[in-house]
Amino acid sequence: MVPARESTPAVETRALRRVFKGSRGSGEVVALAGIDLRIEHGEVFGLLGPNGAGKTTCIKILNTLLYPSSGEARVAGHDVVREAAEVRRRIALVSGGENAGYGILTVRECLWMFSQFYGVTSAEAGPRVDRLLAAVGLSSLAGTLINRLSTGQRQRMNFARGFVSDPEILFLDEPTLGMDVNAARELREFVMTWVREREGRTVLLTTHYMAEADQMCDRIAIIDHGLVRACDTPAALRRSVEGGQHVELEVLGVPEGLSEVDGVPIALGAPHPERGTHTIKLRLSDGGRLPLLLRSLEERGVAVRGVSTRETSLEDAFIAIVGRGLDDTGAGS
């Protein structure tokens, strides 16, 4: 039975949990510790979290590539375990850095091949492939063998592959990973236009890039250690930490285990590869406290090399919620 679209969300998970066996009997690894999500049709929804947070595991379960250990996941109203075939008819997956297709095929042949795996009719497949190639700027390379494409060109082709079936729900797993800035920006715009022009199409995006999530997503779930820590619009997430001053310090000689200064929690970044300095990020409710805090740091032997302040960003919200930045030490692996 086909669920009524109006009454069912595009994606829904309840207490979704996934545990992997550790390597060589090293116990269990909890990738998802019980995730509840509800994503409505027409949303661009972001899963934001550090490495090892459980983003890709969640995407794999929703794409019928993994069984959950417990809990429930439904895509377009269909259970991902019991109704996997129905789910697959409605979805497409693009993962950043993947190598789709075969080197001996041309770009157009590769996209055509994938359209056939999704049952796109012959009348539609050719024109759609051509339109997508134009959209990702690969028209002039349509007849080029894939093994002659640059990495960036291949990523664009892979990106286009996700759209050949005109999916109801598109999963983008770190889609701009390793792309140059311009290409990433163009592809983000492409996704947003695609969603805007097709009523009810849904995108679930996992990303490592704060700006990408901030720019693209209607709502964002911040995920860490297999749990959803917060879920709201980017603006609402920013508001949750608004007020005060966001300070970034470049410092030398940080004592081991430093996690707060004068009661202000800090996020300590990885050392700069050349300068050997660390970045300390913190938020002050009263900007006037900054000189006192700098003095406290110096008293602890920390040499402050640079100070900058800025507006509230999604990253600030992330740090406030998770307790560290995406690229900071302790982010897991």
Add this chain to the structure above:
Amino acid sequence: MKTPRGDTAGAAPALAVRHTGARLFVQAMLARAHVRILGSLREPTWIVSDAIFPNLGMCAFVLLYRALGAPRSYEALAVVGGVLTTYWLNVVWGMGAQLYWEKQSGQLQLYFVAPCSRMAILSGMAIGGLVATLLRSLVGVAIGVWVFHIEVAPFSPWVLAGVFLLTMVALYALGMMLSSVFLLFGREAWHTANALQEPVYFLSGLYFPIRSLGALGMAAAGVLPLTLGTDALRQVLMGPAAQGLLPLPVEAAALAGFGVLFLWLAGRALEYLEALSKREGRLTQRWQ
């Protein structure tokens, strides 16, 4: 950057018009076969490795029989065996190893998430491999006919076509099954296939009359589809001079049985593999 218009712009998020069921199966199968055929035409080095090299062993045996003054029928035996060697190599390395390669290249995950049947993908690989190898095996036929002037006279072209088809179905269905086995056991299966290659050549009697193996050898060889296919084709092409292992109808029936059995096993192996992959979280990633 512009978004392509005209597909379903402004429409409700209903599914786009797409084929399903049997039509999707055929569509996916032909698309995957298409890749193999194109690949064989675009990679000339494969012609050397898959068409020329496998026939060198055949040439050596023909020359040996000629030097020893053996009956001319022995030369024909070796040529038929040499032609089938081309298919066997394609089955083991082109079919059996294919899913393993797909995993290594990251392609397997894309197949697993597509709505088409995985058997359609495997069938496409088999059909594409068969068509591509058909062209290459003609090199062996050409060497036999024009270089060594072997004499064969099929008693019926229809029976010849039927036996060839049954042989190919049995061989490629075995290859489809092996592809899951290779993927499951990875490099160990690879080494096993390598280790078995020469014994299979030997037991299949590709270059000599299978009856030479004696009763025990014949019994062992009789369970290999390659043996039965080789022997059946020789019987059709050479008549009594083929020194057949079993009566032709029995071999044809056994080949048909092997085809059905291996196809069934290939389907079950794929189901098992997919379930294992979902349960343990491996196989669809290169590093797992």
